Each structure stands twice: as structure tokens, then as C-alpha cells.
Amino acid sequence: MRAVTISGPGPSGKLSVSSLNPPIAGQRDVVITVAAAGVNRADLLQRAGYYPPPAGAPDWPGLEISGTVRRVGPGVSRWRAGDRVTALLEGGGYAEEVVVRESQVLPVPDGVDLVDAAALPEAACTVWNNVVDVGRLQPGEWVLVHGGSGGIGTIAIQIARALGAHVATTAGGPERTARCAALGADLVIDHREQDFVDEVRRATDGRGADVVLDLLGGGALGDNVRALARGGRLVVIGMQQGRRGELDLSDLLARRGTVTGTLLRSRPADEKARIVADTEQHVWPLVADGRVRPVVHARIPFAEAQSAHELLESGEAFGKVLLVP
Template sequence: MKAIVISEPGAPEVLQLREVEDPQVKDDEVLIKVHATALNRADTFQRLGFHHPPPGSSPYLGLECSGTIESVGKGVSRWKIGDQACALLSGGGYAEKVAVPAGQILPIPAGISLKDAAAFPEVACTVWSTVFMMGRLSAGESLLIHGGSSGIGTFAIQMAKHQGVRVFVTAGNEEKLAACKELGADVCINYKTEDFVTKVKAETDGKGVDVILDCIGASYLQRNLDSLNFDGRLCIISLMGGDNAEIKLSSLLPKRLTVLGARLRPRTTESKAIIVAEVEKNVWPAIEAGKVKPVIYKYLPLSQAAEAHSLIESSSHIGKILLVT
């Protein structure tokens, strides 16, 4: 098969399309002929030599895909050859074929094309497991999403609104903020011209929000804590703003704050299967009802993975970037 290979850690140009060996399928896995895969920031970190795949996982990039099942392991009962599906991956989406544990596969949601379904598994599993399962976000509460126009952000806005949550977002320009507003965000904050702590406090009568979904990390840590309501939960999923920070512990104690760190890729196969099942139960009905829609910025052929990486690193996109085989 063909796959995108990292010739050496570095700039997007190190991504090259090459002939490689087909994946070996275990008894509890299926082989998917990939139709599309979606970019995630973690892909760029792996290209740079960080965020390595878990032991035993595919060495190739790609944390989600959609496609057609080509073969099934002898321990698999739900799926059969010819089924169309999408999947949460530990790696391997930037290829023509990928082997996936059966518990990480999802049906294509009704009303969604096979191609666009590739935009959902990673974001849906990340947001549902972090914000709703760990962060216990519930109807009537409020959520602040940093990077509201990203793939994670555009999904989280829609899912939170569907759950009856008041949504705050930050983004870096008016076009991105307008897109967030159109998706349902209630309060849109330009982080380049406004202080999000001040805006959050002004919009909540000084209380703060109940949950924050944060991809920035160190540079936002204290301000995030200052933006939380009593019993607030800070969910950190990425460290684009650094990984070392000092905080005032006095900001944690009186308000009974919780800081949660979460990363989906290193979880066990069993843990991922639980999350995928919860996503199918809770998220897929919202997609099929049209309450959550894929937000696709651009489709590119797999051979143009380097261009796609340059695009995501420019942060000029809104929503997801897909690679089509």
C-alpha cells in the first residue's frame, strides 16, 4: 500500500508518499481501506519528533479515518467485509489501509458522507471523554472553549449547545468568531484584543464558567483558573502555550477547582472502546438529527499531506482539514 512516511523529523516537506507493507490484522481487528483521514495538531507534533505512537501502533500519522472494511479478524462479530465505517486510530490514517481494533470502529452516521465521516472520530471521542465524561458538563452549565474555530472547537460548540450549555469561545480574528457564532456560541472573545477573564466575568455576573476546554496549557493556566466558577473544572488537552507554569494555589482552594489533564492516544484499547461506545450512544444521535454537523475547511489528496500540514500550522483554517486517498 501507499502511506505518508516521515523521512526525518522536521518541516512539512519531510512528509513523503511511499510504498510500504500492508498492515497485519490481529484477531480482534479489522482492516479498513481508507477513503479519508483528518488532520489533528498531534500529527504535526509527531512529524516534529514528539507525540510518538503508543507501542505496537502504526508508525504512520493519522488518528481517525473513514473507509470500507476489507477484512475482519476471527474474533470480530459486529463488522463484516464491505461495511462502511469510521474509526478512532492510534495511528495509521495517512495510508491506503489501516488495521483497527474492532472496539474503536463506528458506523457512518446517517446523513453523513463516507468522506466527511472522517472528521468525527477523534474530535468526538476527545470532547465527549474530556468535557462530558471527565468534566461532567451538564445542561444549564457554561463552557469556555479556547480555539473555538478549530476542529475540536467547532465540534465542541455544537455538542455543548445540543446539551443545553451556554458556550463561550476564544479565537484570533473576526472571521473565526463569526463562524463560532454561527455554530451556536453565545459569547465570542477575540483573545488578541480582549482579556478573556474580564469578558467571562462580565458575562457571568462575576461568577465564571463551569468548565474550560483548553488546548493552550501553561500560558493560560492561571487565567483559566481565575475564569472558573465554584466547583469549576479545567480540562487541558494540549500544551500549545507551554508545559511549565506557576499558579497561585490560593485560587484553587476557596472555589474547589479541579484541574484535569487528558490525552486520548495513550489510552488502552479497552478504555478507547468504552469511549467509542459512549460516543455512539450519545453523540451519533445528535449528528443524525442534524444538531452536530461536520465543519470541513478543505479536502486535499493524501499526496498533498505536506501542504495540509502547512495549512493547519498557519492556523488560518476553520474546522477540519481532510486528506482523501
Template sequence: MKAIVIDGAGGPEVLKIKEVPDPKAGDGEVVVKIVAAALNRADVMQRQGNYPPPAGASLIPGLECSGTIDSVGHGVTQWKVGDEVCVLLGGGGYAEKVNVPAVQVFPVPKGVSLRDAAAIPEVACTVWSTIFMTCHLKQGESFLIHGGGSGIGTFAIQIAKAKGAKVLVTAGSDDKLKKCLELGADVGINYKKEDFVERVKAETGGKGVDVILDIMGAPYLPRNIKALAIDGRLFHIATQGGTIGEIDLNAVIYRRLTVTGAGLRARETDKKGEIVQEVLKNVWPEIEAGKVKVIIDDVLPLANASKAHEVLEASTHFGKILLTV
């Protein structure tokens, strides 16, 4: 099959399309014939040599895709050849086929095209497992999303609103903020023009927000702590701005704050299966009801993976970028 391989750590130009062996369905696995794969920041980090795949995962980039079941392994009873699915991966999405544990496979939501469904699994599992399963965001609470125009951000806005939260977002352009507000965000903050802490305090009557989803890491850490309400929860899913930061422990202690983080990719298959089931139960109905829409910014052919990475790194996109096979 054809697949995108990383020909040495570096810029987008190291992504090369090559012939590689077809995957086989092991016990408890299926092989998916891929229609589309979605890009994530983790793909860029892997390409740069900063985020190696976990042990046993494919070296081919790509953490989510959609397609049809091509074959099933021993013990798989919930899927059959020809089923249309979208898939949470540990790697391997930038290819014509991929093998994956059957517990990480979703049916395509009603009302979503097979192609566009590629943009759902990674963001849905990331947002639901962090903000709802871990931080327990509840109806009536306030929620700050950094990077509101990203794939994670556009999804988090919609699912948080669907579950009754007040949503604040940061972004680096007024155009992106306008689109975030159109998706349902209550407050848009241009971090290039104003201090998000002051704006958060103003919008919450001085209280601060209950939950923050952060992608920046070190440079935002002190300000995120200041922006949290009593019993607030800060969750890190990326460190785009740096990994080492200072924290005011007195604020954490006296205001009973929780500061945590997690990656999804390296989790055990059983845990991913649990998250998939929670997403099917709590998120899929919102998608099928039209409350959460798939936001696609650009679609390019698999052979143009380098160009797709250039678009992603430029941060001019809004929503997800897809590669079609």
C-alpha cells in the same frame, strides 16, 4: 500500499509518500480500506518529533479516518467486509489501508458522507470523554472553549449547545468568531483584542465559567484559574503555548477547582472501546438529528499531506482538514 511516512523530524517537507507493507487484521481487528483521513494537531507534533506514537502503534501519522471494511480478524462479529465505517486510531490514517481494533470502529452516521465521516472519531471521542465523561458538563452550565475555530472547537461548540450548555469561545480573528457564533456559540472573544478573563466575568455576572477546555497550557493557566467559577473544572488536552506554568493553589482549594488533563491516543484499547460506546449512545443521535454538523475547511489528496500540514499550522482554517485516498 501507499502511505505517508515521516522522513526524520522536521517541517512539513519531511512527509513523504512511500510504498509500505499492507496491514493485516489480527485477532479482534479489522482492516479498513481508507477513503479519507483527517488531520489533528497531534500529527504535527509527531512530525516535529515531539509526540512519538505509543508502544505498538503505527509510525504512520493519522488518528482518524473513514472507509470500508476490507477484512476482519478472528473473533470479530460486529463488522463484515464492505461495511462503511469511520475509525478512531492510534496512528496509521495517512495511508490506503489501516488495521484497528474492532471496538474502535463506528458506523458512518446517517446524513454524513463517507468522506466527511473521517473528521468525526477523534474529535468526538476527545470532547465527549473530557468534557462530559470527566468534567460532567451539565445542562445550564457555562463552558469556555479555547480555539473555537479548530476541529475540536467547532465540534465542542455544537455538542455542548445540543446538551444545553452556555458556550463561550476564544479565537484569534473576528471572522472565526462570527462562524463560531453561527455554529451556536453564545459569546465570542477575540483573544488578540481583549482579556478573556474580564469578558468571561462580564458574561457570567462575575461568577466565572463552570468548565474550560484548554489547548494552550502554561500561558493560559493562571488566567484560566481566574476565569473558573466555584467548583469549576479545567481540562487540558494540549500545550501549544508551553508545558510549565504557575498555579494559585489557594484559588484551587478555596473555590474547590479541578485541574486535570488527558490524552486519548495512548489509552488502552478497552478504555477506547468504552469511550466509543458512550459516543455512539450520546453523540451519534445528535449528529444524525442534524444538531451537530461536520465542519470541513479543506480537502487535499494524500500525496499533498505536506501542504495540508502547512494549512493546519498557519491556523487560518475553520474546522477540519481532510486527506483523500
């Protein structure tokens, strides 16, 4: 099979198409013929040598795919050859075929194109786990989503809105802020022109956000805490502004706030299975009835995978970038 592999790992790492042996299904595994693979910032970090795959995962990148079941292991009962599915992976999605535990496979939601479905698994699982499970978002509360124009942000806006929350988000420039508003955000903050702490406090009559979903990391730590309401929950899932930040603990204590950091890729198999099951139970109905839809910026061939990474790095994409074999 063809796969997009990393040649020369490190900051100057490049992607190229290689020929590899096809995967073999274990007892509880599913082999899927890939229709598309989602491109995530974790893939960029892996290519640059900063985010190695977990033990046992393929060396090539790709954390989510959509496609058609090709074959299943002898212990698999739910899936059959020909089923249209999506899957959450530890790696290896940039390939014509993948093998994945049956517990990390989901059906393509009703009404969703098979290719576009690749934009859902990573973002939907990340948002449900971090905003609802960890962040405990409730109807009527305010959530601040950083990076509303990204692959995770576009899904987070829609899920939070569907759950009855008020949504504030950040984006850069009038076109992107308008598109975030069209997805359902109540407040869209142009981070190039506006201070998100001031804007959130103004919109909430001084209370602040009950939940903050943060992809920025260290550079935004202090401001994120200042944006919290009393009893607010800051959930950090990325480090786009660095690994280290400075925090005035008096701000956190005064708000009786919590700061939690999470990763999805390295979770144990049983935790991933629970997150995938919860996502199918709670998010997939929202997708099927049209309240949540994948937002796809571009479909790019495997042979141009390096360009796909450069597009994501540029910050120009709105929603997901997908690779297609």
C-alpha cells in the same frame, strides 16, 4: 499500499508518500480502505519528533479515518466487508488501508458524507470524554472552549449546545468569531482584542465558567483558573502555549476548583473502547439529527500532505483538514 510517512524525523521532518505492505487483520481487528484521514495537531508534533507513537502503533501518522470495511478478523461479529465506518486509531491513518480493533470502529452517522466523516472520531471522542465524563458538564452550566474555530472546538461548541449548556469560546478575528457564533456559541471572544477572563465573568454575572476545555496549556493556566466558577473544572488537553505554567494556588483554592490533564492516544484499549461506545451512544444521535455536524475546511490529496500540515500550523483552517488518498 501507499502511505504518508515521515522522512527525516525532527523539527525539520517532512512528509512523503511511500509504498508499504498492507495491514493484516488479527483475531478482533478490522481492515478498512481509507476514504479520508483527519489531520490533527498530534500529527504535527509526531512529524517534528516530539510525540512518538505508542508501542505497537504504525510509525506513520494519522489518528482518525473514514472508509469502507475491506476484511475482518475471525473473531469480529459486528462488522462486514462493505460497511461504511469511521475509526479512532493510535496511528497509521495516513494510508490507503488501516487495521484497527473492532472496538474502536464506529458506523458513519446517518446523513454524513463518507469523506467528511473522517472529521468526527478524534474530536467527538475527545469532547465527550473530557467535557462530559471528566468535566461533568450539566445542562444550564457555562463551558469555555478555547480554540472554537479548530477541529475540536467546532465539535465542542455543537455538542455542548446540544446538551443544553451555555457556550463561550475564543477565536481570532471577526470572520472566525461570527462562524463560531453560527455554530451555536452564546459568547465568542476575539482573543486578539479581548481578555477572555473578563468576558466570561461579564457574561456569567461574575460567576465564571463551570467547565473550561483548554488546548493552550501552560501559558493560559493562571487565566483559566481565574475564569472558573466555584467548583469549576479545568480540563487541559493540549499545550499550544507551552508545557509549563505558573499558578497562584490561592485562586484555585478560593474556587474549590480542579485541574485535570488528559490524553486520548495513549489510553489502554479497554478505556478507548468505552469512550468510543459512549461517543456512539450519546454523540452519534446528535450527528444523525443534525445538531452536530463535521466542519471541514479542506480536502487535500496524500501527495500534498506537507501542505496540509502547513495549513494546520498556519492557524488559517476553520474546522478540520482532511487527507484523501
